[in-house]
Structures are given as structure tokens and as C-alpha cells.
Amino acid sequence: MESFVYSVNASLPIFLTMAAGLGLRRLGLLDRHFADVADKFVFKVTLPLMLFEQIREVDIYHSFNGAYLAFCAGATLAGILAVWALAHRFVRPKGSVGAFVQACYRSSAAILGLAFIQNIYGSAGMAGLMILGSVPLFNLFAVAVLTLEGPDADGQPLKARLVSAARGVAANPIILGILAGFAAALIRLPVPTVLDRTLENLAGLTTPLALVAIGVTFDFKAALGSSRLAVIASAVKLLVLPAVFLPLGAALGFREQMFMGLIVMLGSPCTPTSYVMARSLKGDAALAGTTVMLTTLASSVSLTFWIFLWRSLGVL
Helix, strand or coil: CHHHHHHHHHHHHHHHHHHHHHHHHHCCCCCHHHHHHHHHHHHHHHHHHHHHHHHHCCCCCCCCCHHHHHHHHHHHHHHHHHHHHHHHHHCCCHHHHHHHHHHHHCECHHHHHHHHHHHHHCCCCCHHHHHHHHHHHHHHHHHHHHHHCCHHHCCCCHHHHHHHHHHHHHHCHHHHHHHHHHHHHHHCCCCCHHHHHHHHHHHCCHHHHHHHHHHHHCCHHHHHHCHHHHHHHHHHHHHHHHHHHHHHHHHCCCCHHHHHHHHHHHHCCECCHHHHHHHHCCCCHHHHHHHHHHHHHHHHHHHHHHHHHHHHCCCC
């Protein structure tokens, strides 16, 4: 019951913030121009800063566990490639493939993960390594899949699409933020308190702005049109990937905080920033936004189920 209450307390404010954006649009206080500007600001400024801050703070030298880091990266990569291969073959319309793939695998690991683990165990523990192993891949493949499977890719030869994806990755502010954060963690970059707090303030705008923008641009007709794919993506995100990879993590001996990190990495709701990236890279934003809503609502039940199951089995 404690895990369920915490899951509800973590997920319901996210949903209500999206609903607030919709309500403010209905009242005429916010419009699509605001959402466009907010999305651009999040994509180019606050989200890169948030990832920079989170990865910069990972204590690579003292908390390093090569096996755990490798498993987080390997499970993330395997899940992405498997979902992408199946989606490329079966998902229609083709313009929805990129957003569908991203919705299936991309978790709120960085946004929800640290807080969730700290609430249960009193400290974040190995969550930093989970973020380091998964979040860069989440974002790298989001850029790649949205570029290669986007509407601009129709009719383009494979070489041209690969070049376009490579350019998108190289110039993507989110990828640059991750690389800068990793470099800062490696050299233990000292950041003055005034600058650190300024960066934290800007990074803290990421999730609220993204959620409000989803609400402002939410289209019920478009959401109903993408509901089938959104339900499938939500099931893959919250149930299928955890069912595949959590037993492997348990078999490899990961326990307590490390295993909780895997539950958050695999089973937490789709991150609101997936919607921002889908809009920015001309993907199916309606599908992305609908999946964020569905996974946010359903995760309070699914996360509680996974925690209860693995506690019963003595892993947590």
C-alpha cells in the first residue's frame, strides 16, 4: 500500500499539470504559440541543462559498478532495437513509427528515478549509474528513430537518411548536454554555488513546461486516432519490457537499490520530454502526448505491481 500511495503521489501531479495546461487553453490564457515557444525552449535550453546537471552529479569513481552499468546499457539497447525492428515492420502509418518506438522504451528514469529510489531507501544509491547507462541511449536513439522514421525520410535513400540522422545527433542540444555532463563528471568539474543554483532553476523548468505544453496542444480527436498505438506502446513500456529484463537482472544478482533502479528504468511512465522531441523533430506528437498521459495514469498500478512482486520474491 505504501508503494501504491507513493506511485499515485508521484504520477497524479504529472497528469494534473497536463490537465491544467488544457484548462488554461480553454480559458484563453495560453495558446499554441505559447506551446511552440515552450517546446523550443525546453528542447534547446532546459532539457540539455537538466541532463547536464543530472549526469554531472554522478559519482563515477566511487559508485562505479561495471556489471550494473553494462546491464543498464545492454537492456536499454536491446529493448530499443527489438521494438524498433518490430515497429518498422508492423506499425502503420509509417509516420508514427518514430513516436511509437520512443514511447515504448523511453522512461522517466532521470526525472522520476532519483526521487523514487530516495523515497524508498533514503538515498539515491546506484541510481546515478542507471541514469548514466540508460538516459544517453534514450536520447540518442530518440533522435535517430525520429529522424530516420520521420515524414522527411519518405522517398529518401538509406544513405541520405543516415547522414541526416548523424547530423541530427551531432547538432542535437540534448546529446550535447549529455556529453558535457559526462565530461564534467569525469573531471569532477567544480561549479560555483551561484551558477549551480541558476542551472538548477533553469533545469527545473523542464518537466512543468513540457507537461503544460502537452495539455495546451492536446487534441482529443487526434488522441482518439492514435489511441490503439498509444495503448500498445503503454503496454510495452509498463509491462512487456519489465517482464523481459527484470528476471535477467535478478538472475545476475542485482538487489535492493540496484534492482529498484532497474524497475524505474524499465517500468516508469514515458517521459514528458518525449513529446517535446516528437514535436521538435516532426514526429507524431499526438501519439507521444497520449502515451505520456496513459503511462502516467497506469504506472501507479504497474509500478506497485512490480515492486510487490519482487519484494515477495526477496529481491527488494
